Amino acid sequence: MRPLDLYEKDASKKVTIYFEGKALEAYEGEKLPVALLANGIYWITTSLQGRKRGAFTFGPLPVIVNGVKNIDGRKTLVKDGMRIERQNYGEFQEAVEIDGSKGVLREVVDVAIIGGGIAGIGATLELQEYLTVALIEERGWLGGLMSLKSTIQEGFDEEPKKVIEELTSQFNENVKVFKGTIALGVFDEGEYFLVPVVKKDQLIEIMAKRVVLATGAVENILLFENNEFPGVFRLDFALEVLNKWGVAPGKRVAVVGRKPERIIPELEKWNIEYIVVPNPKRVEGEEKVERLIDTNGNVYEVDAVIVSDYRLPDINPITQAGGKLKFKWGYYVPVLDEQNRIREGIYVAGSAAGIKPHYANFLEGRLVGAYILREFGYEATPAVYKEKLEEYEPEPMPMQRIEFKDMNLEDVQICGCDVNLKKVDDVVKKGITDLQIVKRLTHLAMGFCQGRFCLFNGALLVSQRTGIDMGKIDLPVARPPLKNVRMKVTAVRE
């Protein structure tokens, strides 16, 4: 067993990989950062400004694989003999092979559902009886955040993995599932919506009469010093390494953030030693987290930090598709009509519409499915789902205060692209409160994640420094592509 393995892996799949020249044990089919983590390696890449970075919080993960630079480490599965080296963000592959374009594939369906979490699954099940569906999921599996949990969730009576297996086994021939597939955006072509998606560098144009954005939520990024250092885990990544891969985030971990209960049962289940630190100030270490210091000056020797805080709807797919936002429950949510639409033809379901239990998201998926069936003239009973859903008011997020005084703001990363809190604060202190200008002057929200993880904190900072109500701050609209795509993929011409 490797140092952080939680159990013995399938020996028949054992392979050897080399990281910075050193031979390591890995297992065929494992994700690269997980294989490295199991071997105790956290630092994988280096930002433009020389900050060490790992795989499990925000920011991209370019690595050199078998001599080829700028490969996305998070999407790389290990293979026997694979050689991996660290690189700096700015390095790229100068000599490229021109393998010609793969061309475009096309799919015509009634409904395109973006997001294969529990809401997307619910919508699919509702629609499949009468309509054809394309279910698009970025991860390599369905079930979203719920599939990463191991404890029974409210409203379901089995383990999440089982629930998802059972639900997806009911999919019929009307359903095309696209796993490991990113959607570039939703484009209104008049007669239909065009949803271009990318699966393994193949461009697929999905033409659909209706679109469901079941695009989920993102983890709130906590602002403390070195909050992107190797060894800091976003909650969804911590759950993934534990429950999908059977690897511990560390031997002794600190849980920070306002919702420790989201991770504690999982840590206890795996017998991982943890401490809860509600007020983190700084993490430190050589190549990875070695200690956490809280605002009272207490020092905790740990080798990983899990941020277990609130979640926020991912607003990018909403605004790109033409939706408007409002500030409600302490975060930004799409403005929806009485049928959960941001505009005619485009529906929103699940945590993209508001943070609530998985079961409520499932109901909401079924609800929008029912609305669409109605629109197409089929029998459906949205009222039943609507009534049940009304029992679940979305969870409010309390307003957080950024502790400017006590922190070295240069060490606090607001965004994965070397934008620190000081840079943004300096601009806001000059009296600039329009996030469009802040964005231009600091590069906030202009990087790999398109503001997915940093716009909220940018708005929070403006609000806190100026007293402007969060609801009055105008958030920049997301532009395509919704997820980063290599230029060769879209370089097609017919």
Add this chain to the structure above:
Amino acid sequence: MPHKELPDKSEIVIIGGGIVGVTLAHELAKRGEEVVVLEKRFIGSGSTFRCGTGIRQQFNDEANVQVMKRSVELWKKYSEEYGFSFEQTGYLFLLYDDEEVEEFKKNIAIQNRFGVPTRLITPEEAKEIVPLLDISEVVAASWNPTDGKADPFHSTTAFALHAEEMGAKLYEYTEVKEIIIENGEIKGVKTNRGVVNTGIIVNATNAWAKLINAMAKVPIHIPIEPYKHQAIITQPIKGGTVKPMVISFKYGHAYLTQTNHGGIVGGVGYEVGPTYDLNPSYQFMKEVSYYLTKIIPALRELLILRTWAGYYAKTPDSNPAIGRINEIDEYYIAAGFSGHGFMMAPAVAEMLSDLITKGKSKLPIEWYDPYRFERGELRNKALQMG
């Protein structure tokens, strides 16, 4: 800039706080004129905000070459004085056949005549300048090392700051609703925040110029229409990878360069309009990826981070309308820059200030005569990128 009270009056009112309005206010203030800029959003928020950074002197007619020669002198001077970045990293036009080469030889001759040191270089020389270029189909290139690029937002902000220091007054979130004219004379403008009395108005609103012209009841037809042009940016890569602006007419009228932040920014000739819509399209993403990767194959493996759109305020000959409208005392226009207004701004400011304060300019302002459309005297189409 804080929401200060609007003044009752000003000698000159400039409508529009983009690079053109701001550099004009800066030049007029420098000459001691009393000037106010009214901007409906924030300074630099329109096309300036969405602009592609390029500054070039490689045009195909005498007027534009002279104006841009002067403009580059001003870019150099002010970037040094005010500390914003203007890098003379050159413009490189890739040429693919004899016909293109002949045409560019003519352009280069005009440019050389006015002291712009453009020369025709070999494909190998082009590759020395940008090592990642695919030169397999390139037969020559037109290269001027004194062209360059600047950050549109930072430079506009710097001009605005110094204009204010010299007494210009800039008002943001102040939208002009009405122009008050009595007996053919300008009396003032009505805004959402009150009235400013003035005798002189400059319409520097580019894409919105026709709306302001309509408010002033300009009696001549000045055809300026907004077109949607789009741009793309990739992940940042190490600095100095693509120093100049690289142009390829063969491949989709494409342009590309590297920004200060490291990303490769570019666009193509894909045009939609007339329209005020600014949603980036999927079709553009495909076109721009196709063409840019033809020019530099290494871009194939770079991640696209974002696309966006802005306006080209186009005229039928791709030249702006700059000048005085004689029927209205005193109404001036500087609009319709057709995709190359950012680079022209400092020289336009000088030229128009000369016209306003002295009645004439040393630079060939008559080339941009707003009356030429009515007279049917369109110019040679100015070289337009993207």
